[in-house]
Amino acid sequence: MLNNITLGQYFPGDSFIHRLDPRTKILLTIMFLVCVFLSRGFLGFGLIVAFIFLCARVAKIQLKFLFRGLKPIAIIVIITFLLNLFMTPGDDLLWKWGILSVSVQGIKNALFMAFRLILLVTGTQLLTLTTSPIRLTDGLESLFSPLSRIGFPAHELAMMMSIALRFIPTLIEETQKITRAQKARGADFESGSLIKRAKALLPLLVPLFVSAFRRADELAMAMEARCYRGGKGRTKMNPLKYAKSDLVAFLCLAALVVLIVLTNKSGIGVI
Amino acid sequence: MGLDVRHLTYVYNPGTPFETKAVDDVSFEVHDGEFIGIIGHTGSGKSTLIQHFNALIEPTSGSVLVDGEDIFASKSRAALRRRVGLVFQYPEYQLFEETVLKDVCFGPKNMGKAEGECASAAREALRLVGLNEDTWEKSPFELSGGQQRRAALAGVLAMQPEVLILDEPAAGLDPSGRKEILDIIKRIHLKGTTVIMVSHSMDDVARLCGRIIVMEKGRKAMDGTPAEVFSRVEELEKMGLKPPSAALLAKRLKARGTDIDDSVYTLAGLIDELKNKLGGIKQGA
Numbered sequence: 001m002l003n004n005i006t007l008g009q010y011f012p013g014d015s016f017i018h019r020l021d022p023r024t025k026i027l028l029t030i031m032f033l034v035c036v037f038l039s040r041g042f043l044g045f046g047l048i049v050a051f052i053f054l055c056a057r058v059a060k061i062q063l064k065f066l067f068r069g070l071k072p073i074a075i076i077v078i079i080t081f082l083l084n085l086f087m088t089p090g091d092d093l094l095w096k097w098g099i100l101s102v103s104v105q106g107i108k109n110a111l112f113m114a115f116r117l118i119l120l121v122t123g124t125q126l127l128t129l130t131t132s133p134i135r136l137t138d139g140l141e142s143l144f145s146p147l148s149r150i151g152f153p154a155h156e157l158a159m160m161m162s163i164a165l166r167f168i169p170t171l172i173e174e175t176q177k178i179t180r181a182q183k184a185r186g187a188d189f190e191s192g193s194l195i196k197r198a199k200a201l202l203p204l205l206v207p208l209f210v211s212a213f214r215r216a217d218e219l220a221m222a223m224e225a226r227c228y229r230g231g232k233g234r235t236k237m238n239p240l241k242y243a244k245s246d247l248v249a250f251l252c253l254a255a256l257v258v259l260i261v262l263t264n265k266s267g268i269g270v271i
Numbered sequence: 272m273g274l275d276v277r278h279l280t281y282v283y284n285p286g287t288p289f290e291t292k293a294v295d296d297v298s299f300e301v302h303d304g305e306f307i308g309i310i311g312h313t314g315s316g317k318s319t320l321i322q323h324f325n326a327l328i329e330p331t332s333g334s335v336l337v338d339g340e341d342i343f344a345s346k347s348r349a350a351l352r353r354r355v356g357l358v359f360q361y362p363e364y365q366l367f368e369e370t371v372l373k374d375v376c377f378g379p380k381n382m383g384k385a386e387g388e389c390a391s392a393a394r395e396a397l398r399l400v401g402l403n404e405d406t407w408e409k410s411p412f413e414l415s416g417g418q419q420r421r422a423a424l425a426g427v428l429a430m431q432p433e434v435l436i437l438d439e440p441a442a443g444l445d446p447s448g449r450k451e452i453l454d455i456i457k458r459i460h461l462k463g464t465t466v467i468m469v470s471h472s473m474d475d476v477a478r479l480c481g482r483i484i485v486m487e488k489g490r491k492a493m494d495g496t497p498a499e500v501f502s503r504v505e506e507l508e509k510m511g512l513k514p515p516s517a518a519l520l521a522k523r524l525k526a527r528g529t530d531i532d533d534s535v536y537t538l539a540g541l542i543d544e545l546k547n548k549l550g551g552i553k554q555g556a
Contacts, residue, residue, distance in 0.1 A: 182365060186382055210367075
C-alpha cells in the first residue's frame with residue numbers, strides 16, 4: 001500500500017541529462033515551466049511534448065515512469081477539465097442543460113488547461129527522475145546560498161531536506177514492520193467504522209513516533225560526534241561545477257523558448 | 272498442533288527489475304512439542320519464511336497447513352493467528368500502551384476476551400517472563416531494554432499460542448539479557464508449547480533446539496538434529512555460518528592429535544567428553 005510513491009523517485013542512470021549540474025537542471029526546469037505557461041496553443045504544446053520525449057529518450061527513462069507520476073494529480077486534471085468544459089462562456093453552443101453548457105471554445109479551453117497541467121507534472125518529473133535527492137538538495141543549497149547573507153538558512157534547509165528524504169524509506173519500512181507486529185497480536189486495521197479504524201491506528205502511530213524521535217536523537221548524536229556544526233566554512237566532498245554540457249543544455253531550452261514565442265506569433269493552433 | 276509447510280515460495284517485487292526469490296520451494300513439517308531452530312545467513316529468507324506461518328504475508332505459491340487446514344484459504348485467519356504467536360525481531364518497538372499490563376492485554380483483547388480474562392492472561396504471561404509486579408503499572412517506555420523485550424514477549428504469550436515463533440529473540444541484548452530471554456523460551460517450551468526460533472547464534476541454537484533447519488539463499492539447505500547438522504562443519508562454513516564454538520574447539524583439538532569425539536556441539540557436551548578422555552588418560556597412566 002505504501003510502495004507506490006513515485007513522485008520524486010530517482011531513476012539511476014548515466015546519461016547526458018543525469019550528468020548535468022543539478023543547479024542547471026533546477027534552473028532549466030523553471031525555464032521549462034515558463035515555456036509551458038508561455039505557450040498559447042497546441043502547436044507550442046506539441047513542441048513541448050516532443051521536447052519531453054526527447055529528454056526521456058536521452059535519459060533512457062521509460063515513458064511509463066513519466067506517466068506514473070500523473071496518478072496523484074489525475075483528479076485535479078479531471079476537475080480542471082470539467083470546470084473549464086462547462087464554465088467557459090461561448091457563442092457556438094453545442095449542448096445545453098440548465099446552467100450547464102458546452103461550447104466549442106469550452107472544449108478547446110478544457111483540453112488546453114488539462115494538457116497544461118499534465119505537461120507541468122511530466123516535465124518536472126524529468127528533474128526528479130534524473131537527479132538523486134542528494135544532488136538535488138546540493139543544487140538547491142547552492143542556488144539559495146546568496147540569500148544566506150540576508151539570514152536565509154540555505155544550508156540548514158538543505159540539510160533538513162536531505163535528512164527527511166533519507167528517512168522516508170526507513171519510516172515506510174518501519175510502518176510495515178509495526179503494522180505486521182500488531183496484526184500478529186490480532187490488531188485489525190481494515191474493518192469497522194471510521195472512528196473505530198482511527199482508534200485502531202493508535203498501536204501503530206505511538207511506536208512509530210517513539211522510534212522516529214529515537215532515530216532523530218541518535219542521528220543528532222552521531223552528527224555531533226563527527227563534529228557537524230552547520231554550514232559555515234563547510235566544504236563539500238563533490239563540489240558542484242558547471243561544464244560545457246550545461247551550456248549546451250541552456251542553449252537547447254533557450255531555443256525551445258524562442259520556438260514557442262514564434263509559434264505564438266505565427267498564430268497557428270493558438271486558442 | 273502441527274504445521275505443514277508445502278512448497279512455499281515467495282517472490283519480492285515480482286515483474287520488476289528488483290525481483291528476488293526470498294523463499295524458494297521450502298517444505299517441512301513441524302510436529303507437536305518440537306523446538307526448531309532456523310539458522311541462515313542474513314538475507315537467506317528466514318524472516319520472510321516465518322511470517323508466512325501466521326498468514327502475515329501470502330506466498331507466491333505453496334501453502335501452509337495448520338492441522339490440515341490451509342491458512343491462506345481459510346476465512347478465519349484471526350483465529351489462526353491466536354494459535355500461532357509470532358514475536359518479531361526487536362519486538363519492544365511494538366509497545367504502545369500507557370502501562371505494561373494494558374499493553375500485554377492488547378492481544379487477548381483483540382481476541383475478544385472479557386476484561387477480567389484479559390487481565391488474568393496478561394498477569395500470567397508477565398509472571399512467566401519474570402517481570403515483577405511493580406513494573407506492571409509502569410509505562411513500557413520506562414523499562415530497561417531487556418525488560419521491554421520481555422514485556423513484548425509477554426504481549427504475545429498472553430494470547431496463549433500453541434506454536435510460538437520468535438525472530439532473533441536475543442538480538443541486541445547484553446549477555447545477561449540474552450540468557451534471561453533464552454531461559455524464558457526454554458521454560459515456555461517445557462510447558463508444552465511448540466517453538467520455532469530464528470537465530471544466527473549457533474551456540475544458542477545448539478544448546479536449545481532439538482531440530483535445526485538451515486536456510487541458504489531462500490532454500491532449505493539442511494534439516495536434522497543438531498548432531499547431524501553440526502557434523503557438516505565445512506558446508507556450514509561455506510555458507511558463511513560459524514559452527515558452535517564448542518564444535519570448533521573439539522575439531523581443532525582433534526586436528527592437533529587429542530583423542531576426542533569431535534561430534535559434540537554444546538559446551539556441556541564438550542566438557543563431559545574432555546572429562547571422560549582426560550580421566551581415561553589418568554587411569555591409563
